[in-house]
Amino acid sequence: MSAAELTVMIMSSPAADGPPEMSRAEIEAIFPDFFDERPLSSQEKEELRALLNAPGGPRGHLTIRQRRARPSLGIIRSPQAVSAVVQDFERTRGSSYDAETYARGVLTGVWWAIGKSETRAGPISGDPAEQWPPDLGDVYHETRVALDLAEGRIRPEMRPPRRYVEGVEDALCWLFALNDYRPVPIQA
Numbered sequence: 001m002s003a004a005e006l007t008v009m010i011m012s013s014p015a016a017d018g019p020p021e022m023s024r025a026e027i028e029a030i031f032p033d034f035f036d037e038r039p040l041s042s043q044e045k046e047e048l049r050a051l052l053n054a055p056g057g058p059r060g061h062l063t064i065r066q067r068r069a070r071p072s073l074g075i076i077r078s079p080q081a082v083s084a085v086v087q088d089f090e091r092t093r094g095s096s097y098d099a100e101t102y103a104r105g106v107l108t109g110v111w112w113a114i115g116k117s118e119t120r121a122g123p124i125s126g127d128p129a130e131q132w133p134p135d136l137g138d139v140y141h142e143t144r145v146a147l148d149l150a151e152g153r154i155r156p157e158m159r160p161p162r163r164y165v166e167g168v169e170d171a172l173c174w175l176f177a178l179n180d181y182r183p184v185p186i187q188a
Contacts, residue, residue, distance in 0.1 A: 033064045040069040052076045052177040071136040075113060076177035084108055085171070085183060092185045098163050099186040105167020106183045111169075113139070113175050122169045124149070124160065139172045 022160040027034055040048065048066050051058045053076050062070065065132075075082070085106070092103040111117040115133030122129060122138065129138040146169040148154050149162075159165075170183040 024092070031064060036065055038065070040065060041061065045069060045073065048120055049073060049076055053078070055077055055180055057180070074135065075175045077175050081127050081182075082110060082114070082175065085174075088185055089183070096186070101163040102162050102167040102186050105164035105169075106171040107167075108164075109168035109171030110175065111174060124165055136176055139178075143169055 015080075024035065028185060034086070044065075048062075051062075051066075052070075052073070089103040089106050092099050095103070105123070108117070108123045112123045112129075113134060117123070120128040120132055120134075122134075122142045122145070124142045127141065127145075129135075131138060146165050149159055149165055167183065170181065173179045174182050
């Protein structure tokens with residue numbers, strides 16, 4: 001039974017108090033690793049990291065075990081790639097205000113994500129990270145606040161500069177492989 005067939009079956013169920021009960025075998029036929037609580041091995045984590053780091057990544061095509069392990073992986077990009085980004089943005093000193101503000105956001109995001117900032121406070125929200133270094137949940141929180149800022153749901157007096165927020169968000173999304181867009185310095 002496919003997921004679409006399961007959805008149709010549940011939606012058309014005559015039961016008044018909820019969907020029909022399914023046996024473990026029926027669930028496992030649709031989601032083979034649903035009941036598999038084993039953590040990923042070191043090799044499986046490295047394979048998942050490689051999948052996430054690949055251009056286009058699997059994003060929505062992870063197994064349930066991989067999805068469960070995803071938040072604990074931390075930064076996906078290699079230390080060499082992160083160092084290259086830091087070097088690119090450290091060279092933007094003396095550029096335009098927009099370029100320097102964006103660079104400050106990217107660098108602040110990187111230092112916070114790797115746990116080397118002076119504070120656990122999120123670089124956009126100011127809320128302390130629940131994990132240190134921050135995990136994917138903390139990153140999601142910061143990117144939600146960035147979206148709230150972009151859409152005007154946060155008071156203007158509480159708003160950091162727009163380019164700074166863009167820099168932090170771009171760095172975090174790239175570091176944790178939420179997208180493939182490596183931050184690039186703004187050319188003055």
